[in-house]
Amino acid sequence: MPARAACAIGAAAGGATVALGWAVDLAVATFYAHERLVWLLPAAGLATYGLYRALRLPFSLGTSDVIEAARASRPVPRALAPAIFLGTCCTLLCGGSVGKEAAALQLGGSVSSWLGPLLGLRDEGLQETCIMCGMAAALSAVLLAPVAAAVFTVEVMHRRLAYPARLTAPALSALVAFAVARAAGARLVSPAVAALDVAGASPLAVVALGVAAAVVAGAFCVALRVLRRSVARLDSVPLVIVVGGAAVSMLLGFTDLAPYGGTGAVQIDAALAGAALPPEAFLAKAALTLLVLAAGFKGGEIMPVLCVGACLGSTFAATSGLDGASFAALGMVALFAGCSNCPLASVALGAELFGLAAAPACALAAACAFACSYRCSLYQSAVIAWTPRGLLHDLVTKTARRSWN
Numbered sequence: 378m379p380a381r382a383a384c385a386i387g388a389a390a391g392g393a394t395v396a397l398g399w400a401v402d403l404a405v406a407t408f409y410a411h412e413r414l415v416w417l418l419p420a421a422g423l424a425t426y427g428l429y430r431a432l433r434l435p436f437s438l439g440t441s442d443v444i445e446a447a448r449a450s451r452p453v454p455r456a457l458a459p460a461i462f463l464g465t466c467c468t469l470l471c472g473g474s475v476g477k478e479a480a481a482l483q484l485g486g487s488v489s490s491w492l493g494p495l496l497g498l499r500d501e502g503l504q505e506t507c508i509m510c511g512m513a514a515a516l517s518a519v520l521l522a523p524v525a526a527a528v529f530t531v532e533v534m535h536r537r538l539a540y541p542a543r544l545t546a547p548a549l550s551a552l553v554a555f556a557v558a559r560a561a562g563a564r565l566v567s568p569a570v571a572a573l574d575v576a577g578a579s580p581l582a583v584v585a586l587g588v589a590a591a592v593v594a595g596a597f598c599v600a601l602r603v604l605r606r607s608v609a610r611l612d613s614v615p616l617v618i619v620v621g622g623a624a625v626s627m628l629l630g631f632t633d634l635a636p637y638g639g640t641g642a643v644q645i646d647a648a649l650a651g652a653a654l655p656p657e658a659f660l661a662k663a664a665l666t667l668l669v670l671a672a673g674f675k676g677g678e679i680m681p682v683l684c685v686g687a688c689l690g691s692t693f694a695a696t697s698g699l700d701g702a703s704f705a706a707l708g709m710v711a712l713f714a715g716c717s718n719c720p721l722a723s724v725a726l727g728a729e730l731f732g733l734a735a736a737p738a739c740a741l742a743a744a745c746a747f748a749c750s751y752r753c754s755l756y757q758s759a760v761i762a763w764t765p766r767g768l769l770h771d772l773v774t775k776t777a778r779r780s781w782n
Contacts, residue, residue, distance in 0.1 A: 393462075425675055644688055691705045715753070
């Protein structure tokens with residue numbers, strides 16, 4: 378792919394993602410100022426459903442479908458860009474517990490599919506790389522972590538490209554989108570978190586946190602899969618939206634869980650600042666996110682996962698007498714690795730957010746979470762089809778063949 382095409386996709390997808398971020402921030406701020414909007418959540422879901430029907434898009438279309446389209450070198454529907462943009466804003470305006478990262482992945486894939494032919498990229502063989510560029514650019518703009526975004530895009534595809542040189546195109550798009558987002562003043566976490574002493578964490582405690590994150594990640598992924606299969610049997614999307622939306626509205630309206638609506642950025646900032654969070658914070662955020670996603674509301678799952686990880690790390694530190702801020706950071710990395718099945722991207726994300734000195738601790742946490750939850754993932758394409766026994770067998774077999782030859 379020409380470098381100018383990768384740069385153009387990075388600029389376009391990055392700009393669209395920055396606009397999504399502004400709209401999401403406005404929607405969340407409006408909800409916190411007027412929490413009674415939560416009672417309109419079922420109506421927001423029905424409006425989003427109507428929008429998808431009007432645009433002739435399957436309402437179940439999500440991030441996994443965009444990944445599969447790229448793997449099969451199929452274009453992503455152009456109408457998905459406005460649909461996921463407006464749908465995510467509607468969900469967050471009424472307090473739904475979703476994020477903008479996975480929504481940005483869909484947005485980036487759609488924008489790149491629209492822009493590719495305009496740049497002369499009509500070859501079917503380039504469709505995969507084109508969509509990967511859009512996804513990497515969008516994720517880079519929203520996480521402000523270009524290396525993690527590029528690695529995640531390749532890792533989640535779990536597929537070798539016919540031409541390895543094309544792997545540089547997503548990285549270039551991610552860097553351009555990162556520059557666009559930085560120029561627009563976007564941020565994920567406070568710059569002060571780079572001063573966290575993550576590198577000084579006890580290795581044994583990091584391993585324990587990684588195992589705990591694997592348990593939470595496995596439970597979250599399995600619960601989401603079971604809930605989605607259960608509601609699919611109802612064979613009525615509007616009914617699921619109304620019932621699920623009403624359940625979330627009552628939880629947020631009649632309990633003290635309203636602060637756990639939205640993206641989870643509030644809890645992440647508090648946890649990384651070392652503030653004491655309720656011990657059940659990670660459970661509350663995970664439960665609300667499960668209900669919203671299972672009911673079909675649009676939005677991303679990555680930011681809530683990072684929030685659950687930060688809350689889990691904070692709770693783990695509080696019960697163990699450790700530094701809450703450092704373990705909140707490690708909890709984010711570990712749970713992201715467990716839920717995404719992308720440990721390399723998780724380590725890169727930790728290094729970019731918390732400094733290179735944090736990389737060894739992040740790598741240990743991510744490796745433990747990944748090793749204990751390798752069969753679970755929010756994205757089925759990222760599930761690595763190996764088992765410890767099979768891996769050992771392959772290793773012994775290859776070693777024996779090399780010795781024989």
